[in-house]
Amino acid sequence: xxxxxxxxxxxxxxxxxxxxxxxxxxxxxxxxxxxxxxxxxxxxxxxxxxxxxxxxxxxxxxxxxxxxxxxxxxxxxxxxxxxxxxxxxxxxxxxxxxxxxxxxxxxxxxxxxxxxxxxxxxxxxxxxxxxxxxxxxxxxxxxxxxxxxxxxxxxxxxxxxxxxxxxxxxxxxxxxxxxxxxxxxxxxxxxxxxxxxxxxxxxxxxxxxxxxxxxxxxxxxxxxxxxxxxxxxxxxxxxxxxxxxxxxxxxxxxxxxxxxxxxxxxxxxxxxxxxxxxxxxxxxxxxxxxxxxxxxxxxxxxxxxxxxxxxxxxxxxxxxxxxxxxx
Numbered sequence: 001x002x003x004x005x006x007x008x009x010x011x012x013x014x015x016x017x018x019x020x021x022x023x024x025x026x027x028x029x030x031x032x033x034x035x036x037x038x039x040x041x042x043x044x045x046x047x048x049x050x051x052x053x054x055x056x057x058x059x060x061x062x063x064x065x066x067x068x069x070x071x072x073x074x075x076x077x078x079x080x081x082x083x084x085x086x087x088x089x090x091x092x093x094x095x096x097x098x099x100x101x102x103x104x105x106x107x108x109x110x111x112x113x114x115x116x117x118x119x120x121x122x123x124x125x126x127x128x129x130x131x132x133x134x135x136x137x138x139x140x141x142x143x144x145x146x147x148x149x150x151x152x153x154x155x156x157x158x159x160x161x162x163x164x165x166x167x168x169x170x171x172x173x174x175x176x177x178x179x180x181x182x183x184x185x186x187x188x189x190x191x192x193x194x195x196x197x198x199x200x201x202x203x204x205x206x207x208x209x210x211x212x213x214x215x216x217x218x219x220x221x222x223x224x225x226x227x228x229x230x231x232x233x234x235x236x237x238x239x240x241x242x243x244x245x246x247x248x249x250x251x252x253x254x255x256x257x258x259x260x261x262x263x264x265x266x267x268x269x270x271x272x273x274x275x276x277x278x279x280x281x282x283x284x285x286x287x288x289x290x291x292x293x294x295x296x297x298x299x300x301x302x303x304x305x306x307x308x309x310x311x312x313x314x315x316x317x318x319x320x321x322x323x324x325x326x327x
Contacts, residue, residue: 001083001085001086002031002032002033002058002083002085002086003031003032003086003087003088003107004029004031004032004033004086004087004088004089004090004103004107004166005032005033005034005035005076005079005080005083005086005088005089005090006024006032006033006034006035006089006090006091006092006103007035007037007073007076007077007080007089007090007091007092008020008021008024008034008035008036008037008076008091008092008093008094009037009039009069009072009073009076009091009093009094010036010037010038010039010041010045010049010072010094011038011039011040011041011045011066011069011072011094012041012042012043012045013041013045013094013095014041014043014044014045014048016094016095016210017045017048017049017094017095018048019097020092020093020094020095020096020097021034021036021048021049021052021059022097023097023098023099023100023102024092024098025052025056025058025059026100027098027100027101027102027103027104028100028101028103028104029103029104029107032058032103033058033059033060033083033086034052034056034058034059034060035060035062035076035079035080036049036052036053036059036060036061036062037061037062037064037072037073037075037076038061038062038063038064039064039066039067039068039069039071039072040063040064040065040066040067041066045094046061046063049061060079062075062076062079067179068179068180069177069184070176070177070178070179070180070181070184071177071179073091073162073177073184074176074177074179076091077089077172077176080169081169081173086169087168087169088107088110088166088167088168088169089166089167089169089172090103090106090163090165090166090167091162091163091165092163092207093163093209095210096163096207096208096209096210097208097210098206098207098208099204099205099206099207099208101204101206102120102206102207103166105120105202105204105206106118106120106165106166106202106206107166109139109200109202110166110168110200113139113141113198113200114198115141115168115196115198115199115200116167116168116171116192116196116197116198116199117147117165117166117167117168117171117192117193117196117198117199117200118165118166118199118200118201118202119157119158119159119164119165119166119199119200119201119202120164120165120201120202120204120205120206120207121157121164121201121202121203121204121205121206121207122164122205122206122207122208122209123205123207123208123209124208124209124210124211138202138203138204139200139201139202139203140157140200140201140203141198141199141200142198142199142200142201143197143198144196144197144198145193145194145244145247147193147196147199147201148190148193148194148247149246149247149250151193152247152250152251152253152254153250157201157203158193158201159189160185160186160189160190160193161185161189162177162184162185162188162189163207163209164206164207165189167192171192171195171196172192175188175191175192176188178231178234181227181230181231182222182224182225182227182228183225183227183228183231184231186228186231186232186235187231187234187235190235191235191238194238194239194247223266223273223274223275225262225265226262226274226275226278228258228262229255229258229259229262229278230275232251232254232255232258233255235251236248236251236252236255239251253292256288257288257289257292257293259278259280259285260280260284260285260286260288260289261285261289261293261297261301262274262278263278263279263280263282263285264282264285264286264289264301264304264305265301282305285301286298286301286302286305289301
């Protein structure tokens with residue numbers, strides 16, 4: 001039994017898995033277990049996981065047929081809930097790695113603040129390690145659903161990624177990742193935020209995120225991105241069922257802005273492939289982006305949809321700037 005379970009879903013990350021697992025095993029905190037879920041990886045990941053389990057009794061391995069990252073995380077959660085004494089769980093993506101103080105600082109903060117969720121900051125670069133101490137000035141505490149309200153208002157620190165967070169056990173009972181969808185964190189983390197009594201954010205960068213061109217976020221636009229909108233609809237339905245008018249309105253606006261960007265990113269030639277419930281005209285999508293998002297975003301999308309008009313606009317704008325400069 002362990003105070004914390006660390007769940008790592010694994011698929012085709014042979015190049016990165018050692019750095020990930022080593023960073024977990026080198027924690028300053030001692031009372032934890034590691035659940036490695038080999039999601040039918042066709043490379044040597046399964047063998048590598050078994051080798052770690054042989055060398056370290058804290059490591060447990062689950063081998064299963066490929067079902068996607070949600071199925072892998074759910075398998076890890078099922079094992080976590082089988083151990084009745086385990087109190088907290090955290091998720092680490094298998095191509096990422098963590099600070100040696102990751103578990104210690106998140107756990108200490110959870111105990112100190114009685115938080116249901118503790119989230120740390122992240123970086124795409126390795127930083128100089130801190131001393132493992134959390135400065136009270138680096139902590140932000142939200143009661144109830146206030147963290148979610150601030151997220152919908154644009155607080156960039158409040159992310160829906162499941163990694164980089166420590167969750168209290170009873171918060172997650174009955175909550176799973178939706179299988180067969182991408183952007184699965186949209187549902188899981190939003191529901192966790194919604195039902196948490198207290199959420200705490202640390203400004204300390206304790207999680208290191210690897211940027212990869214072949215990842216979902218680093219690849220070209222796919223129609224599967226609209227899974228995100230569908231999951232937002234699930235979330236909005238929960239808010240409506242709970243008569244939560246404020247969050248229903250905020251989430252609906254967030255959905256509209258995200259859907260508009262996806263419609264524009266999907267390009268005109270692919271418009272017919274957009275699921276019917278998410279379709280809107282490119283002009284409506286541009287109006288939404290113009291109204292609610294930064295000007296740079298609007299220019300970016302306008303240039304993509306109307307390249308010829310944009311070139312004329314840019315030419316006239318440059319001429320105008322030269323005239324102003326000469327004055």
